[in-house]
Amino acid sequence: MAISLAALLGVNSLKLTKAGLAETTWHQDINWVAVTELEDPHRFINGGELILTTGLRLRSAPEQRRFVRQVQRAGAVGIGFGVGLSHEAVPPALLAEANRWGLPVVEVPYETPFIAIGKLVADAQSADHYAKLERLIAGHQVLARALLTGGGLSELLKHLGGMLRTDVALTQFTAQLYNSSSEPPSADTWSSYPVPTGRRDACTLWVRQPFEDSGIIGYAQNLISVELNNMVKQRQAQRALCGQVLEDVIHGALETSEAQRRLAGVGVNSTRKNVVLLAVSAAHNKALVSTSVPRELENAVAAVVGKDLVLVINDDGGGAPALARKLSDHLAEAGLHATIGIGGAYTKPNGLRWSYFEARDAASHGLPVNEPERLSLTSLLLASEDVPLADMANESLNPLRTFDATHGSELMTTLESYLNNNGSVAAVAEELTLHRNTVRYRLAQITELTGYDPAVTTDRVQLWLALAVARLGARQGK
Numbered sequence: 001m002a003i004s005l006a007a008l009l010g011v012n013s014l015k016l017t018k019a020g021l022a023e024t025t026w027h028q029d030i031n032w033v034a035v036t037e038l039e040d041p042h043r044f045i046n047g048g049e050l051i052l053t054t055g056l057r058l059r060s061a062p063e064q065r066r067f068v069r070q071v072q073r074a075g076a077v078g079i080g081f082g083v084g085l086s087h088e089a090v091p092p093a094l095l096a097e098a099n100r101w102g103l104p105v106v107e108v109p110y111e112t113p114f115i116a117i118g119k120l121v122a123d124a125q126s127a128d129h130y131a132k133l134e135r136l137i138a139g140h141q142v143l144a145r146a147l148l149t150g151g152g153l154s155e156l157l158k159h160l161g162g163m164l165r166t167d168v169a170l171t172q173f174t175a176q177l178y179n180s181s182s183e184p185p186s187a188d189t190w191s192s193y194p195v196p197t198g199r200r201d202a203c204t205l206w207v208r209q210p211f212e213d214s215g216i217i218g219y220a221q222n223l224i225s226v227e228l229n230n231m232v233k234q235r236q237a238q239r240a241l242c243g244q245v246l247e248d249v250i251h252g253a254l255e256t257s258e259a260q261r262r263l264a265g266v267g268v269n270s271t272r273k274n275v276v277l278l279a280v281s282a283a284h285n286k287a288l289v290s291t292s293v294p295r296e297l298e299n300a301v302a303a304v305v306g307k308d309l310v311l312v313i314n315d316d317g318g319g320a321p322a323l324a325r326k327l328s329d330h331l332a333e334a335g336l337h338a339t340i341g342i343g344g345a346y347t348k349p350n351g352l353r354w355s356y357f358e359a360r361d362a363a364s365h366g367l368p369v370n371e372p373e374r375l376s377l378t379s380l381l382l383a384s385e386d387v388p389l390a391d392m393a394n395e396s397l398n399p400l401r402t403f404d405a406t407h408g409s410e411l412m413t414t415l416e417s418y419l420n421n422n423g424s425v426a427a428v429a430e431e432l433t434l435h436r437n438t439v440r441y442r443l444a445q446i447t448e449l450t451g452y453d454p455a456v457t458t459d460r461v462q463l464w465l466a467l468a469v470a471r472l473g474a475r476q477g478k
Helices: 005-009 060-074 093-099 114-164 215-248 255-264 320-333 348-365 377-383 389-407 409-419 427-430 438-450 457-475
Strands: 031-037 049-051 078-082 105-108 168-171 175-179 190-195 203-208 274-283 301-305 308-314 336-342
Touching: 005 114, 031 114, 049 114, 060 093, 078 093, 078 114, 093 105, 114 168, 114 175, 114 215, 190 215, 203 215, 215 255, 215 301, 215 308, 215 348, 255 348, 274 320, 274 348, 308 320, 308 348, 320 336, 336 348, 336 389, 348 377, 389 409, 389 438, 389 457, 409 438, 409 457, 427 438
Parallel strands: 031 049, 049 078, 078 105
Antiparallel strands: 168 175, 168 203, 190 203, 274 308, 274 336, 301 308
């Protein structure tokens, strides 16, 4: 332990005696011992020292008073005055000024060398430093053991809070990963420590004031960083495994019983209503599929399907939209701008497949969070990679697009109007402000260019489907 002036006076071998009446810093720890014979030593004092002097240059009372004032202003703990050399006793003027400023003074006898006092203070400082180092190493071992024995971040932070004797919290973007307090941390009453990981999953460690840090916080930051990196790798492996199962279910490659068994193996109970949340990044950011999710979605089954992040949640109560908004906010905080699509709530593997297609269709609407709409057959067919519907649609409509571009005609507009008006030439003429014969002429051109007659039901279905696919494909960026 560091030693105080009062404790130093109790060391009999030093034979020190109290000379002054002041006790303001009597029990304050001595940081160091400074020996000086300067008249004004304040420039060489950092504060917390015991100043030892024989008063060699302090001959007059004004010099003695000025010396005391300079030492006191520099933050010294006290003065040790060596007698028997320049002065036979502590000068009265020095004592009076020290009492005035509340600075303790001790008399050092001639037979006590200053170096003995300095060595004693240094030994006390070394013992105190060694004790702190031992406590720090022991703290390192406790935190590492808490993490390595399976306790995870919560156990590590629990021990850290005990060592600091205060509340601690760990936040990640909008999520609160741990908090020993009932109130969220704030910059007003908590100290914050960033925990970098080299990834987007960086966290902030919060410690409620007041507390005393012996260096254990820096070690905790390093341990948390290592654990966060391990968690990212675990997420990537788990999501890849779940993604393989979901892709097989989505493509209809499994029998119902096999699909149920494999879904159960990755944590999806297909006998309950499940909802798919699909996060799509327009920039195809690789960090999207490995980043963390809000705490409310930690129990969801997460998977990587293609370049998208898929979350499967049980939703018997209709809470999917709120969870989707939390996911959107969380990703935005991480710097990942993704579009969230929400599927419907269905049971059985086929229901999960349908929910995925609904979520994918909803995500194509482009809003931050998109709730599901009634899924059309066109959307479902276009969502399937096994059906080249977009190519078929382009093959049907490209002749019209080319003709319009070359001749400035409006065959595409006429076709859309004709199909939307249920094949009524009169309605098309009125909508486009055309003569009916002009409409009929354009329809004949459409038939000639595409090989499909809009007046024939089967051909009309083909053209309507092609237009629907073109619109949906443009919306999805295909």
